[in-house]
Amino acid sequence: MKLLDIKNLRVYFEAEGGIVKANDGVSLELGESEILGLIGETGCGKSILGRVVMRLLSEKARVEGRLLYKGQDLLTLPENKMRLFRGKEIGIMLQNPAQALNPVLTVGEQLAEIYRFHEGLREREAKEKARAMFKRVGIKPDRLGEYPHQFSGGMQQRVMLAIGLALKPSLLIADEPTKGLDPSTKHQIVALLSALVREEHSSLLLITHDLEVAATICDRIAVMYAGEILEAGPAKKILSSPGHPYTRNLLHSLPKYGLNVAVGQSPSLISPPLGCRFHPRCGSCLKKCSKIHPDLLKTGPRTYVRCHVYGKSGKADEIMKGAPEEMSEKTKNTAEVGRCHF
Numbered sequence: 001m002k003l004l005d006i007k008n009l010r011v012y013f014e015a016e017g018g019i020v021k022a023n024d025g026v027s028l029e030l031g032e033s034e035i036l037g038l039i040g041e042t043g044c045g046k047s048i049l050g051r052v053v054m055r056l057l058s059e060k061a062r063v064e065g066r067l068l069y070k071g072q073d074l075l076t077l078p079e080n081k082m083r084l085f086r087g088k089e090i091g092i093m094l095q096n097p098a099q100a101l102n103p104v105l106t107v108g109e110q111l112a113e114i115y116r117f118h119e120g121l122r123e124r125e126a127k128e129k130a131r132a133m134f135k136r137v138g139i140k141p142d143r144l145g146e147y148p149h150q151f152s153g154g155m156q157q158r159v160m161l162a163i164g165l166a167l168k169p170s171l172l173i174a175d176e177p178t179k180g181l182d183p184s185t186k187h188q189i190v191a192l193l194s195a196l197v198r199e200e201h202s203s204l205l206l207i208t209h210d211l212e213v214a215a216t217i218c219d220r221i222a223v224m225y226a227g228e229i230l231e232a233g234p235a236k237k238i239l240s241s242p243g244h245p246y247t248r249n250l251l252h253s254l255p256k257y258g259l260n261v262a263v264g265q266s267p268s269l270i271s272p273p274l275g276c277r278f279h280p281r282c283g284s285c286l287k288k289c290s291k292i293h294p295d296l297l298k299t300g301p302r303t304y305v306r307c308h309v310y311g312k313s314g315k316a317d318e319i320m321k322g323a324p325e326e327m328s329e330k331t332k333n334t335a336e337v338g339r340c341h342f
């Protein structure tokens with residue numbers, strides 16, 4: 001069963017230069033007890049997607065579409081009900097724990113406060129529960145009286161994880177939980193996150209710009225680009241035979257391939273390229289790619305690709321192998337360098 005079913009979600013902001021289309025027709029589903037990795041370059045709209053699920057956006061954001069959680073549209077839920085949902089049904093580890101944690105409360109107080117508010121526990125019981133939760137994430141009880149700034153980046157993420165899972169939510173959203181961590185700490189956090197989420201039978205929406213992290217623990221992967229989903233499907237399939245040229249570029253930019261050549265820039269979310277938004281950076285670009293916006297096409301069970309290379313049958317046709325005469329000069333140049341990374 002689908003735990004979360006996002007349908008045609010749009011999140012627009014009015015900015016000085018025009019309307020920022022941070023999420024522009026996003027459709028995405030997440031099953032029960034499933035780990036979904038949402039990957040994409042900085043600025044493509046990942047955090048906005050995570051925040052809108054928790055309804056944590058400013059009132060200025062224009063939000064359209066449907067956000068079905070257990071069949072109920074979160075976008076129409078009254079704020080007082082949403083407040084009870086936050087933490088209890090859906091937990092979140094916000095990007096940048098140093099900013100997300102309250103600097104003037106000890107970590108113990110911050111976690112105990114959650115148990116007091118949501119479960120009506122008294123001081124002592126709440127502290128006891130906080131202590132037990134911190135133990136699960138590998139924080140010793142003698143650190144409960146410390147403030148967030150006294151913790152390292154990795155330990156702050158453990159605090160965020162304790163807070164995110166405190167009320168055993170059905171869904172945890174983790175926004176860049178490994179950003180800025182050294183490789184060994186990164187692996188520890190990813191392993192802990194995955195182990196706890198599996199233990200709780202919760203679902204996880206793992207937002208990351210790091211494909212390696214997503215590859216380690218995800219059941220499914222969705223690739224975001226300029227406010228849109230370009231590809232989604234089982235992690236194994238995406239990692240072994242990606243459908244979209246952009247996903248192929250991401251895979252080739254992994255360190256094991258040793259290719260780290262950046263080609264082009266992420267497009268503006270105010271005036272994204274016409275046609276396929278990736279076409280100016282694509283090595284398999286056709287003439288129509290700069291004119292016609294491709295739909296997200298179903299190419300297999302719970303597998304989707306937004307690329308003109310896929311015909312109505314959902315199968316890639318010969319164009320994917322490259323029809324050089326159809327490529328524009330600009331694209332040919334891109335194809336030669338051929339890789340991007342983020």
Ligand SMILES: Nc1ncnc2c1ncn2[C@@H]1O[C@H](COP(=O)(O)OP(=O)(O)O)[C@@H](O)[C@H]1O
Pocket residue numbers: 013014015020022040041042043044045046047048049058269
């Ligand atoms: N309040 C806002 N007003 C205008 N633009 C915003 C606002 N919040 C985010 N954005 C823009 O939305 C885009 C997507 O941001 P974000 O979701 O944080 O990207 P990501 O998490 O993928 O790096 C960015 O271009 C960002 O500048």
Ligand SMILES: [Mg+2]
Pocket residue numbers: 043046047048095175176
């Ligand atoms: Mg972000």
